[in-house]
Amino acid sequence: MKKTLYSLMLSDEVVREVDALAHRMGTNRSNLINQILADYVSVTTPERRINDIFRAVEQMLAPSRELVPFFAPNALTMSLKSSLEYKYRPTVKYEVQLFRSGEGSLGELSVVFRTQSAALIEAMTGFFRLWKYVEDKFLAPQLSESLDYALYDGKFVRSIAVPRGRDCTAEDVAEALSEYIKLFDRLMKAWLCGRADARTVEAEYYADLGRRKILI
Incomplete structure (x- = not known):
């Protein structure tokens, strides 16, 4: 599955929580956001x-x-x-x-x-x-x-x-x-x-x- 760099505007509070969750899950910000969006639109990564x-x-x-x-x-x-x-x-x-x-x-x-x-x-x-x-x-x-x-x-x-x-x-x-x-x-x-x-x-x-x- 091809990945491309995108520019997004996100709130600092959301990013802090995402980073904290990514750390607990042993992943990184990009992977976690990608998975959250994939789950939301029912795409299996x-x-x-x-x-x-x-x-x-x-x-x-x-x-x-x-x-x-x-x-x-x-x-x-x-x-x-x-x-x-x-x-x-x-x-x-x-x-x-x-x-x-x-x-x-x-x-x-x-x-x-x-x-x-x-x-x-x-x-x-x-x-x-x-x-x-x-x-x-x-x-x-x-x-x-x-x-x-x-x-x-x-x-x-x-x-x-x-x-x-x-x-x-x-x-x-x-x-x-x-x-x-x-x-x-x-x-x-x-x-x-x-x-x-x-x-x-x-x-x-x-x-x-x-x-x-x-x-x-």
């Missing part, structure tokens, strides 16, 4: 849509004991924390970043982990490579755009595809994100503790793919 998606994800994952979601209002990123069934119970953080622009990717999903265990690093790296292989095999042929993947020290990054062929509500996108992260988290934990091998991960991913309403 990219920021509002992202906020609605994150709030819906938070509500959908609230009953889960495996994933703890957190996001700050008006932020473009939310995080979810998960504890691994591994020695010393290390944690993994999922970071979901959504882009304002509707072009290209919808956003990025990052899986962030910190550990000194060489065995755990090797096991997680193996799972990430397996995950990409499975998605290249089953998901990629059904998408209108290619997915981008990257693996760094302590971080696995995957782009989030724009759903193809339909207009999706914030709830649709939130459900797709929630279910995808739950699947990833469940299969990764099963892989790390030896309950799932490559064949099991591939079979469960394929079965889940057939149940998805939208593909991201």
Whole structure:
């Protein structure tokens, strides 16, 4: 959504209250006034849509004991924390970043982990490579755009595809994100503790793919 600089005459008292509210909300004057006007004329801004998606994800994952979601209002990123069934119970953080622009990717999903265990690093790296292989095999042929993947020290990054062929509500996108992260988290934990091998991960991913309403 394009933005343009406009000159407006506003009362000092109104601006002071707007600035105070913007500070409490973690945003700035321009963004807050833009959102207030958008709400008044019933226009959904990219920021509002992202906020609605994150709030819906938070509500959908609230009953889960495996994933703890957190996001700050008006932020473009939310995080979810998960504890691994591994020695010393290390944690993994999922970071979901959504882009304002509707072009290209919808956003990025990052899986962030910190550990000194060489065995755990090797096991997680193996799972990430397996995950990409499975998605290249089953998901990629059904998408209108290619997915981008990257693996760094302590971080696995995957782009989030724009759903193809339909207009999706914030709830649709939130459900797709929630279910995808739950699947990833469940299969990764099963892989790390030896309950799932490559064949099991591939079979469960394929079965889940057939149940998805939208593909991201």
